[in-house]
Amino acid sequence: MALIVQKYGGTSVGSIEKIEGVAEKVIATHKQGHDVVVVVSAMSGETNRLIDLARQISEIPNPREYDVLVSTGEQVTIALLSMAIEKLGQAARSYTGHQVHIRTDSAHTKARIMDIDEKRVREDLKAGRIVVVAGFQGVDENGNITTLGRGGSDTTAVALAAALKADECQIYTDVDGVYTTDPRLVPNARRLDRITFEEMLEMASLGSKVLQIRAVEFAGKYGVPLRVLHSTQAGPGTLITYDEEVENMEDAVISGIAFNRDEAELTITGVPDQPGIAYQILGPIGEANIEIDMIIQNIGADGCTDFTFTVHRNDYKKARQILDGIAKELGARQVTGDDTIVKISIVGVGMRSHAGIASTMFGALAKEGINIRMISTSEIKISVVVDEKYLELAVRSLHDVFGLEQKPAA
Amino acid sequence: MALIVQKYGGTSVGSIEKIEGVAEKVIATHKQGHDVVVVVSAMSGETNRLIDLARQISEIPNPREYDVLVSTGEQVTIALLSMAIEKLGQAARSYTGHQVHIRTDSAHTKARIMDIDEKRVREDLKAGRIVVVAGFQGVDENGNITTLGRGGSDTTAVALAAALKADECQIYTDVDGVYTTDPRLVPNARRLDRITFEEMLEMASLGSKVLQIRAVEFAGKYGVPLRVLHSTQAGPGTLITYDEEVENMEDAVISGIAFNRDEAELTITGVPDQPGIAYQILGPIGEANIEIDMIIQNIGADGCTDFTFTVHRNDYKKARQILDGIAKELGARQVTGDDTIVKISIVGVGMRSHAGIASTMFGALAKEGINIRMISTSEIKISVVVDEKYLELAVRSLHDVFGLEQKPAA
Numbered sequence: 001m002a003l004i005v006q007k008y009g010g011t012s013v014g015s016i017e018k019i020e021g022v023a024e025k026v027i028a029t030h031k032q033g034h035d036v037v038v039v040v041s042a043m044s045g046e047t048n049r050l051i052d053l054a055r056q057i058s059e060i061p062n063p064r065e066y067d068v069l070v071s072t073g074e075q076v077t078i079a080l081l082s083m084a085i086e087k088l089g090q091a092a093r094s095y096t097g098h099q100v101h102i103r104t105d106s107a108h109t110k111a112r113i114m115d116i117d118e119k120r121v122r123e124d125l126k127a128g129r130i131v132v133v134a135g136f137q138g139v140d141e142n143g144n145i146t147t148l149g150r151g152g153s154d155t156t157a158v159a160l161a162a163a164l165k166a167d168e169c170q171i172y173t174d175v176d177g178v179y180t181t182d183p184r185l186v187p188n189a190r191r192l193d194r195i196t197f198e199e200m201l202e203m204a205s206l207g208s209k210v211l212q213i214r215a216v217e218f219a220g221k222y223g224v225p226l227r228v229l230h231s232t233q234a235g236p237g238t239l240i241t242y243d244e245e246v247e248n249m250e251d252a253v254i255s256g257i258a259f260n261r262d263e264a265e266l267t268i269t270g271v272p273d274q275p276g277i278a279y280q281i282l283g284p285i286g287e288a289n290i291e292i293d294m295i296i297q298n299i300g301a302d303g304c305t306d307f308t309f310t311v312h313r314n315d316y317k318k319a320r321q322i323l324d325g326i327a328k329e330l331g332a333r334q335v336t337g338d339d340t341i342v343k344i345s346i347v348g349v350g351m352r353s354h355a356g357i358a359s360t361m362f363g364a365l366a367k368e369g370i371n372i373r374m375i376s377t378s379e380i381k382i383s384v385v386v387d388e389k390y391l392e393l394a395v396r397s398l399h400d401v402f403g404l405e406q407k408p409a410a
Numbered sequence: 411m412a413l414i415v416q417k418y419g420g421t422s423v424g425s426i427e428k429i430e431g432v433a434e435k436v437i438a439t440h441k442q443g444h445d446v447v448v449v450v451s452a453m454s455g456e457t458n459r460l461i462d463l464a465r466q467i468s469e470i471p472n473p474r475e476y477d478v479l480v481s482t483g484e485q486v487t488i489a490l491l492s493m494a495i496e497k498l499g500q501a502a503r504s505y506t507g508h509q510v511h512i513r514t515d516s517a518h519t520k521a522r523i524m525d526i527d528e529k530r531v532r533e534d535l536k537a538g539r540i541v542v543v544a545g546f547q548g549v550d551e552n553g554n555i556t557t558l559g560r561g562g563s564d565t566t567a568v569a570l571a572a573a574l575k576a577d578e579c580q581i582y583t584d585v586d587g588v589y590t591t592d593p594r595l596v597p598n599a600r601r602l603d604r605i606t607f608e609e610m611l612e613m614a615s616l617g618s619k620v621l622q623i624r625a626v627e628f629a630g631k632y633g634v635p636l637r638v639l640h641s642t643q644a645g646p647g648t649l650i651t652y653d654e655e656v657e658n659m660e661d662a663v664i665s666g667i668a669f670n671r672d673e674a675e676l677t678i679t680g681v682p683d684q685p686g687i688a689y690q691i692l693g694p695i696g697e698a699n700i701e702i703d704m705i706i707q708n709i710g711a712d713g714c715t716d717f718t719f720t721v722h723r724n725d726y727k728k729a730r731q732i733l734d735g736i737a738k739e740l741g742a743r744q745v746t747g748d749d750t751i752v753k754i755s756i757v758g759v760g761m762r763s764h765a766g767i768a769s770t771m772f773g774a775l776a777k778e779g780i781n782i783r784m785i786s787t788s789e790i791k792i793s794v795v796v797d798e799k800y801l802e803l804a805v806r807s808l809h810d811v812f813g814l815e816q817k818p819a820a
Contacts (some may be wrong), residue, residue, distance in 0.1 A: 016466040053490055056426040062496040068504050069489035072482035079479035086472040094478050098508060099553055127511060143509055 002143065002167035003035040003125070007135065007157035010044035010172045012231035013077050016084075019043075020234065022172075023084035026130055031088065035125040037164065038156040039135045040081055042073025063108035067137075067147045071097070074134035074153070082132045092130040093119070096138035097145070104138035104146045110289050111138055111146035112214070113155060116163040133160060152213035162222035169224050171211060172231035177238035178203065178210055180404035181257040185395050188405040192238050195255055200226075200240045202347040202381045203258045216240065253357065254348030257398050259391060263293065263343050264316035265374070266309055266323055270333025273305040280330065281307055284322050290315040294343070294376045294383065304333070308374065310385065313339050341373065342391045345383040346398060358382055364401040370394050412577035413445040413535070417545065417567035420454035421584045422641035423487050426494075431642065432582075435496035436540055440500065443799040445535040447574065449545045449567040450491055452483025460589070473518035477547075477557045481507070484544035492542045502540040505530070507547035507555070514548035514556045514568065520699055521548055521556035522624070525566060526573040543570060564625035572632035579634050581621060582641035587648035588613065588620055590814040591667040595805050598815040602648050605665055610636075610650045612791045626650065640789045663767065664758030667808050669801060673703065673753050674726035675784070676719055676733055680743025683715040688782075690740065691717055694732050700725040701716060704753070704786045704793065714743070718784065720795065723749050751783065752801045755793040768792050774811040780804050 003394045006026065013019050022038075030036045042050075046360060050070050054061040061069075078094035083091035097104075100120060102359045104111035108343055124131045135153025138146045148155055154171055161169035177191040178200065195203070197220030219226040220239065229237035271277055278297065293310040311319045316339045351357050361382055365372060370393065374385035386394055399405065416436065423429050432448075440446045451457075460480050464471040488504035495502035507514075514521035534541045545563025548556045558565055562701060564581055571579035587601040588610065605613070607630030614623040620638055629650065630638040638645035672798075681687055689709065695702060703720040721729045726749045737745045761767050771792055775782060780803065784795035796804055809815065 016463060020467065050486065053426060053486070054493060057430065057490060057493045058497045061493045064490040065489040065496070065504055068485060068492075068506070072485045074483045075485070076460065076463070076479060079475040080467060082475040082478075083464060083471045086475070087468045094475055096478070096555075099555075145506075145509075194638045 001033045001035070003037070003164055004029060005037045005157050005161040005164065005166045005169045006172060007039040007153060007170065008041070008172045008231060009103075009153065009174070010041040012172050013040050013081065014044035016080070016389055019077070019080050020084050023081060023088055026081075027085060027088055027090050030130055031284070036185070037121060037131045037133060037160055037166070038081065039133050039160060039367055040074060040077045041135050041153040042070075043077055046073040046076065064144060067108050067111075067145050071134070071137040071145050071147055074136050076294040078132045078134045085130055085132070090130060091128060092132055093124050094132045094134070096134045097156070098139045098143075100133055102138035102159070104148070105355070106140040106142070106144065106146065107142075107289055108146055110149045111216075113138060113159045116159055118160070118163040121160070121164065125263065132233070137176055137337055141398065148214075152212065152214075154212040155218060155313070157226055158215045158222075158226065161224045162218060164262055166224065168227055170227045170237075171215075172229050173210060175210060175228070176230035176233055176235045177228050178240070179256065181395055181399050182259070185259075185392055186399045186405075189399065190405055192255060193236065194239050194241060196242065196349055197226075197240055199255050199347050199349055200382055202345065203256055211240075216399065250400070253350035253354045254346045254402050254404070255350075256347050256404065257395055257402075258347055259395055260343045260347045261388065262312045262313045263337035263341055263385065264313045264319075265318075265341050265385065266311065266335070266336065266337040267306060267321055268323055268327055268332050268335050269306040269331050270304045271307065271327075272305050273299065277305065278307070278329075281323075284326060285309075285311070285319055288318060288322055290319050290322075294374055294385065296376070310341075310343065310374070317364065340388045341385050342388045343383050344394050344398070345381050345386050346402065347381045349384075351378050351380050360401060363400060364397045365394060366394055368397050372379065411443045411445065413447070413574055415447045415449065415567050415574065415579045416574045416582060417449040417563060417570040417580065418451070418582045418641060419563065419584070420451040420457070422582050423450050423491065424454035424614070426490070429487070429490050430494050433491060433498055436491075437495060437498055437500050440540055447531060447535070447541045447570055447576070448491065449543050449563055449570060450478075450484060450487045451545050451563040453487055456483040456486065456622055474554060477518045477521075477555050481544070481547040481555050481557055484546050486641050488542045488544045495542070500540060501538060502542055503534050504542045504544070506544045507566070508549045508553075510543055512543075512548035512569070513642055514550055514558070516550040516552070516554065516556065517699055518554075520559045521550070523548060523558070523569045523628075526569055528570070528573040531570070531574065549809065558624075560621065562624075564622040565628060568625045568632075568634055568636065571634045572628060576634065578637055579629065580637045580639055580647075581583060581625075582608055582639050583620060584641065584734065585620060585638070586640035586643055586645045587638050588650070588666070589812055590665065591805055591809050592669070595669075596809045596815075599809065600815055602650060602665060603646065604649050605651065606652055606759055607636075608790055609665050609757050609759055612755065612788070613666055621650075658793055663760040663764045664756045664812050664814070665760075666757050666814070667805055667812075668755045668757055670753045671801065672723045673720045673751055673795065674723045674729075674747065674749035675751050675795065676721065676726075676729055676745070676747040677716060678733055678737055678742050678745050679716040680714045681717060681737075681740050683709060687715065687740075687763040688717070690717065691733075691736055694736060695719075695721070695729055698728060698732055700729050700732075704784055704795065706786070709793060720751075720753065750798045751795050752798045753793055753795050754790050754801070754804050754808070758790045759790050761790050761792075770811060771808060774807045775804060778803055778807050 082094040101117035103115040135156040183189040226240040492504040511527035513525040545566040593599040636650040
């Protein structure tokens with residue numbers, strides 16, 4: 001008997017019929033003798049409907065109230081799914097983030113989970129109930145409702161799995177696993193049986209929309225085995241697990257190609273090249289809860305320096321506004337920006353033991369005449385920023401040049 | 411400076427435009443120097459949309475989950491109204507029933523308020539904020555979300571007004587006050603300036619849909635002055651207040667005619683006429699949380715008795731099921747029922763000091779050939795049950811015979 005946390009996203013619970021299908025799947029797992037905790041998102045379309053109501057009032061609605069509003073989406077789903085499970089004769093009980101004490105910080109719309117009080121869930125499991133928890137939401141120390149930001153339901157599932165020491169956290173989605181790259185872009189992209197937390201982290205953060213980055217971080221940190229599965233088709237999915245296990249399985253140099261269409265770049269030029277300047281520029285951006293992705297600093301002429309960084313496209317206007325203020329304070333030359341760029345990354349733990357990966361990558365892009373605007377590297381990934389019009393061409397060339405369509409020899 | 415609790419129903423917050431209108435009204439009251447607490451219902455149509463989702467899963471959905479589901483309706487409204495108030499530059503904060511600790515019993519879908527912890531609200535008022543509270547919902551001692559049943563938002567408003575010792579509780583509706591009877595039925599029905607709690611209680615419980623009965627009970631019990639007002643048209647509305655004040659104002663024999671289309675009658679015949687029999691029959695109905703309205707017992711032949719009572723039409727099937735079980739146990743002759751009946755009542759504190767009201771009433775009905783199926787009286791009301799097809803005719807005749815279209819002499 002295992003303890004399994006299952007997470008179903010918005011598409012998987014997008015209609016009453018689909019919710020009833022999830023109820024059957026959940027009960028089937030329970031009947032195999034497992035304890036089951038289910039985390040669900042809002043029915044697809046519901047969150048957008050709620051956001052649209054808010055936008056009719058204000059383009060930047062009060063964040064505390066925004067969270068009160070959008071958290072109702074998941075609350076509707078937990079009630080409906082619990083009803084559907086009860087209807088089939090199986091005891092179930094739903095919990096909002098508030099009720100199951102998913103304690104977060106107070107960063108409304110982007111809160112982070114601090115702590116989960118799993119006592120009530122354990123009592124229900126002991127009593128033979130299936131527990132249904134609202135994803136994406138929590139409560140801060142003052143009892144205010146918070147949300148984790150889009151995709152946060154994955155994080156809820158993994159955090160619950162960690163708190164309950166679950167045997168597996170299964171993320172049901174509309175894809176049957178993690179692919180070498182997006183199959184809509186590259187038709188011969190291949191499903192991976194396994195991938196490391198580390199690689200998945202790079203894939204997720206770089207835009208493979210299968211899992212939310214914080215969910216993978218959590219899973220890696222607490223050693224929660226994570227499995228991505230299709231919500232209606234049978235199949236083994238992709239298991240995300242520790243490094244050593246995977247390296248024995250597949251000796252690929254790189255595992256996949258991730259890309260992110262949601263990037264925007266900002267450049268501030270002619271700022272004084274002095275200690276603390278990076279903090280002066282990036283501090284206020286971070287304080288506004290805007291995540292900064294890539295950062296590049298070039299040493300310029302006459303004691304001045306140029307700074308370029310990327311943010312999510314949604315944050316572009318806000319970041320630009322803040323940066324204009326900073327530029328005035330610092331007497332910088334100018335601020336420029338572009339929100340029509342994309343980031344493409346090759347990811348693989350095999351990179352550690354193989355040389356020449358970067359030059360293969362740059363060579364493939366050069367051959368297609370694609371101009372690279374920024375480069376950033378880590379131990380297991382190389383990222384480039386290019387004009388968004390080159391996205392498809394670049395990904396296809398890289399998938400080809402690294403032979404990702406073939407399963408590597410064992 | 412006064413403390414005013416305002417309540418806006420579903421129609422008054424039925425669109426973003428209307429919510430923005432409410433925000434302006436609320437701020438206007440605040441600008442007059444008053445502390446304002448606003449209680450809101452779900453946007454009109456929203457509760458039905460949610461119930462419809464539940465019904466697609468089960469005709470009798472799990473009541474705990476039903477409450478989790480429908481309580482999202484008010485949560486959406488509090489968030490949107492708070493956003494709209496903040497947008498206009500006035501600080502506001504929303505609270506769910508859970509957050510403001512509206513403690514209820516555990517009778518899901520029909521819970522009763524036990525207690526309100528008004529501390530947090532007072533802190534916000536002191537800080538100059540407008541407080542927006544979700545009507546209709548609460549939380550039981552185990553942290554489960556409960557709802558008060560339809561119309562429960564009025565009760566929330568009055569309970570908050572009582573807890574905060576508010577100067578006035580204003581109920582904004584789609585009518586401009588309490589009328590002598592439903593103007594849709596009797597075009598010359600007249601708005602009352604004042605009415606007693608006692609009379610209003612009879613009017614509300616008997617089907618004048620302006621206010622929920624429990625709200626009036628609460629208001630009377632805690633001496634909260636209650637005012638019914640139109641949500642968009644200016645006007646004094648109707649003040650519901652203590653007995654003595656009103657009797658000096660309007661010396662009417664009867665104040666109004668209430669009616670209730672939502673009644674159903676159940677009869678059990680041939681049960682042993684012995685002590686405790688009423689409890690044996692009605693006890694299980696009450697335990698199923700079905701409210702019983704009128705009760706009549708006739709002594710029959712050969713040591714047997716007949717019992718007739720009325721319930722809400724929604725509870726008819728369930729009550730009949732229970733009654734069939736009881737009949738089997740008691741060896742009763744038969745169970746009959748009818749859910750096409752209505753109750754009509756004349757209400758007035760003046761009845762206490764005037765004789766002949768009942769015979770005037772029965773005479774008027776007899777003249778129209780309307781058969782009376784049940785009669786029930788109290789100090790300030792006389793109710794009759796008639797076939798639903800006679801409703802309009804009966805109400806119009808009674809409104810005429812008691813001269814309700816004219817304002818009584820001061």
